[in-house]
Amino acid sequence: MTGKQPFEQLVSQHGPAVLRVCRAVLGPVDADDAWSETFLSALQAYPQLPADANVEAWLVTIAHRKAIDIIRQARRTAVPVADVAVVAAPDDRDLDLPGSLARLPERQRFAVSYHYLAGLPYAEVAAIIGGTADAARRAASDGIANLRKTHGTVR
Amino acid sequence: MIMTTQDQDQHLADLFPPPPPDDVMAALHARLTVQAEAAGLLDVAYRTLDTPVGTLLLAATPAGLVRVAYEREGIDTVLERLARQVSPRILHAPQRLDGAARQLEEYFGGRRQRFDLPLDLALASGFRRSVLSYLPAIGYGHTASYQSVATAVHNPRAVRAVGTACATNPLPLVIPCHRVIRADGQLGAYLAGPEIKHQLLDLEAAV
Numbered sequence: 001m002t003g004k005q006p007f008e009q010l011v012s013q014h015g016p017a018v019l020r021v022c023r024a025v026l027g028p029v030d031a032d033d034a035w036s037e038t039f040l041s042a043l044q045a046y047p048q049l050p051a052d053a054n055v056e057a058w059l060v061t062i063a064h065r066k067a068i069d070i071i072r073q074a075r076r077t078a079v080p081v082a083d084v085a086v087v088a089a090p091d092d093r094d095l096d097l098p099g100s101l102a103r104l105p106e107r108q109r110f111a112v113s114y115h116y117l118a119g120l121p122y123a124e125v126a127a128i129i130g131g132t133a134d135a136a137r138r139a140a141s142d143g144i145a146n147l148r149k150t151h152g153t154v155r
Numbered sequence: 156m157i158m159t160t161q162d163q164d165q166h167l168a169d170l171f172p173p174p175p176p177d178d179v180m181a182a183l184h185a186r187l188t189v190q191a192e193a194a195g196l197l198d199v200a201y202r203t204l205d206t207p208v209g210t211l212l213l214a215a216t217p218a219g220l221v222r223v224a225y226e227r228e229g230i231d232t233v234l235e236r237l238a239r240q241v242s243p244r245i246l247h248a249p250q251r252l253d254g255a256a257r258q259l260e261e262y263f264g265g266r267r268q269r270f271d272l273p274l275d276l277a278l279a280s281g282f283r284r285s286v287l288s289y290l291p292a293i294g295y296g297h298t299a300s301y302q303s304v305a306t307a308v309h310n311p312r313a314v315r316a317v318g319t320a321c322a323t324n325p326l327p328l329v330i331p332c333h334r335v336i337r338a339d340g341q342l343g344a345y346l347a348g349p350e351i352k353h354q355l356l357d358l359e360a361a362v
Contacts, residue, residue: 015180
């Protein structure tokens with residue numbers, strides 16, 4: 001590679017995986033908006049991206065920030081202050097996530113999505129969600145164990 | 156990976172949302188091009204166009220049409236070069252090329268003799284650029300020799316450089332380098348091959 005790929009290539013190569021990650025983290029309702037905002041921000045920043053950067057990790061990092069924004073927004077707007085039970089619930093029920101993923105704690109959901117869906121190594125996952133690579137590995141494996149428990153057909 | 160068998164991987168995959176279908180991605184892509192254009196981030200828009208001389212790549216900056224390329228140059232190669240020479244903010248966004256595509260279709264249908272499009276000559280500089288700026292003066296159905304073009308741009312000895320300017324024309328067809336031929340009446344070279352040059356001059360002579 002002598003130069004940067006046309007941005008169109010990024011969209012066709014990584015667009016489907018990033019959407020899948022957005023859906024796993026946010027659910028189908030908010031995923032499209034997160035995807036659009038991710039790729040628009042990426043397009044803006046792309047000329048400054050170092051040529052040897054891991055493009056997929058970069059895109060997932062941007063998507064993660066967008067997801068956090070959307071989750072915060074959802075909590076602010078959808079949760080009545082008096083409803084203590086909902087405030088205490090860790091499961092982002094207003095995000096309309098697919099069943100078993102919705103029951104995962106947020107950190108596990110991120111770790112599972114970024115490692116198993118986006119295929120990022122744990123060092124990259126840790127860079128995105130914070131903490132060490134080992135902690136990211138534990139979060140992902142706890143997440144998988146939880147998914148197995150709640151997902152009846154999985155042995 | 157904590158998974159050991161493909162069977163288990165399949166079960167794991169069932170836990171996640173399925174890969175999005177193509178039409179979903181196409182809709183998101185279309186939305187992205189509109190948002191990118193509105194935000195002033197679409198530095199290069201492109202599309203392809205099927206024509207009697209093969210598939211063409213058309214690319215435009217906000218200033219105008221910046222590149223027309225024949226398939227034999229390699230669509231991907233041309234896009235990579237645009238990423239380097241103009242900007243990597245490139246998206247497949249046909250709407251910006253609607254005018255160019257329509258005028259080229261009219262040209263190939265014998266219904267258009269001159270192009271009326273904003274052009275971006277960013278990919279040509281110096282002497283090449285002055286040659287390219289002159290070429291539209293050679294009217295539809297007419298030809299001029301490399302020598303006469305060199306004279307017209309006030310550099311009568313630069314005959315070979317005129318040839319180079321034609322061979323590296325970033326906007327073939329729209330800037331009619333196919334109308335520049337040898338002084339002895341032979342057609343000479345063309346960036347898409349001499350047979351295409353022949354075909355274009357035939358098309359223009361037939362009307």
